[in-house]
Amino acid sequence: MALALVEWAFGLAWSRGGLRLLRRPRFWAFILTVVALGPFLIGEPDVVMGPLHLSREGFTAGVEMAGQAFVLTLAFSLGIASLSLSDVVALFDRLGLRGLGFATALAMNLLGTLREMATVTLQTLWLRGGMRRPWTALRLFLVTTVANTLRYGDEVVSAAAVRAFDPNEGQPVPLPLRQGDLWLLILLAGCTGVLLAIGGL
Amino acid sequence: MSSYTVRSWVTIGLFGALWGVVELTLGSILHVIFPSQANTFLTGVLMGGIGVAVALTGRHFVPNRGSVLLISIVTTLIKLLSPGGIKIGPVVAILVEGALMEAALCIARTPRRWAFVVGGALAVGWNLPHKFIMMRLVFGTRIVEVYTKMLQDGSQMLGLDVSAAILILAIMLLVRLVVGGLGGWCAWELGGAVARRLGRGGPATPPSPPLLGGA
Numbered sequence: 001m002a003l004a005l006v007e008w009a010f011g012l013a014w015s016r017g018g019l020r021l022l023r024r025p026r027f028w029a030f031i032l033t034v035v036a037l038g039p040f041l042i043g044e045p046d047v048v049m050g051p052l053h054l055s056r057e058g059f060t061a062g063v064e065m066a067g068q069a070f071v072l073t074l075a076f077s078l079g080i081a082s083l084s085l086s087d088v089v090a091l092f093d094r095l096g097l098r099g100l101g102f103a104t105a106l107a108m109n110l111l112g113t114l115r116e117m118a119t120v121t122l123q124t125l126w127l128r129g130g131m132r133r134p135w136t137a138l139r140l141f142l143v144t145t146v147a148n149t150l151r152y153g154d155e156v157v158s159a160a161a162v163r164a165f166d167p168n169e170g171q172p173v174p175l176p177l178r179q180g181d182l183w184l185l186i187l188l189a190g191c192t193g194v195l196l197a198i199g200g201l
Numbered sequence: 202m203s204s205y206t207v208r209s210w211v212t213i214g215l216f217g218a219l220w221g222v223v224e225l226t227l228g229s230i231l232h233v234i235f236p237s238q239a240n241t242f243l244t245g246v247l248m249g250g251i252g253v254a255v256a257l258t259g260r261h262f263v264p265n266r267g268s269v270l271l272i273s274i275v276t277t278l279i280k281l282l283s284p285g286g287i288k289i290g291p292v293v294a295i296l297v298e299g300a301l302m303e304a305a306l307c308i309a310r311t312p313r314r315w316a317f318v319v320g321g322a323l324a325v326g327w328n329l330p331h332k333f334i335m336m337r338l339v340f341g342t343r344i345v346e347v348y349t350k351m352l353q354d355g356s357q358m359l360g361l362d363v364s365a366a367i368l369i370l371a372i373m374l375l376v377r378l379v380v381g382g383l384g385g386w387c388a389w390e391l392g393g394a395v396a397r398r399l400g401r402g403g404p405a406t407p408p409s410p411p412l413l414g415g416a
Binding site: 068150151 | 212392
């Protein structure tokens with residue numbers, strides 16, 4: 001509970017986008033299913049509510065499981081929401097993985113184009129009566145989509161070559177570690193220790 | 202990483218994007234239709250099979266070691282950075298699938314059809330333990346009790362012996378292995394067909410010569 005409150009406060013302060021998860025009915029359905037299942041499936045039934053035989057132990061266990069899932073999922077959502085494409089590319093650049101950052105940025109920018117390309121291929125096949133032979137149509141669709149994707153890649157390679165881009169060139173910029181980073185590391189290590197101690201009790 | 206040219210990185214980005222498009226469109230639709238607690242079969246098998254086929258087709262055009270893992274990393278980042286529901290499960294699944302395919306291809310050393318098939322089978326086969334491992338991580342140890350009780354009640358309701366559950370699990374694993382193997386096979390065939398159409402070499406061909414220092 002305390003951890004959930006800390007996460008919520010963190011979200012309000014630094015990562016409001018991550019809290020959007022709490023507005024999704026699917027998320028609550030995911031969490032509450034476990035609370036609902038617990039009294040029926042864990043422990044011996046000791047409470048009778050009409051036709052239902054429920055277990056208090058199961059209810060407690062269900063709430064615990066739901067709490068754990070809630071905290072983990074929210075923490076993941078908060079972490080990811082505060083991440084941006086430029087951060088990822090900069091991180092890869094600093095780690096000396098310039099090419100991977102380039103590939104990620106390229107992929108993110110081409111998502112719409114590739115979707116459009118696949119849709120056009122499918123519609124063309126459809127309009128020319130290709131769906132009368134589904135297996136041939138599927139094969140044609142896949143070959144055309146992959147071939148078009150690779151042709152598009154050729155254009156990107158040419159554009160990169162014109163700009164003299166080389167992912168293997170240049171030295172990675174070292175990460176500057178300041179005193180504040182050191183304090184943060186000590187704080188995180190302390191929190192990990194406390195959590196491990198609580199888990200061990 | 203120095204063996205990777207600009208063309209290699211572009212191709213990795215493109216195939217990562219293709220897998221990402223499938224995950225973001227078909228994957229999202231299937232996750233809405235079949236919620237994670239209710240579904241143990243269709244979504245993982247279908248998404249895994251298609252993902253394997255896309256990533257291994259990419260390997261056809263980037264014959265460098267580690268390229269399939271890199272394609273899966275790009276897809277994972279697309280999944281993470283795109284708007285929409287953030288789900289830990291698919292992200293972990295994509296990364297592990299990529300690592301398993303890469304492991305199979307590393308063992309084979311040079312790209313071969315059997316390596317594609319084994320890699321695909323291993324990757325999609327992972328879907329079965331993945332479900333249980335993720336549930337255990339997210340919900341804790343007591344989820345095992347929930348599954349055991351559900352299994353007992355389910356077998357009682359259907360009039361089956363509990364040991365039949367093992368048979369059902371074995372069949373589910375077999376289906377995944379077959380689908381994955383089929384995905385790998387299709388990737389080999391598709392890669393070859395596209396390479397022939399574009400007049401490019403097969404998977405054993407070394408990377409294209411550098412253009413302007415690295416492209």
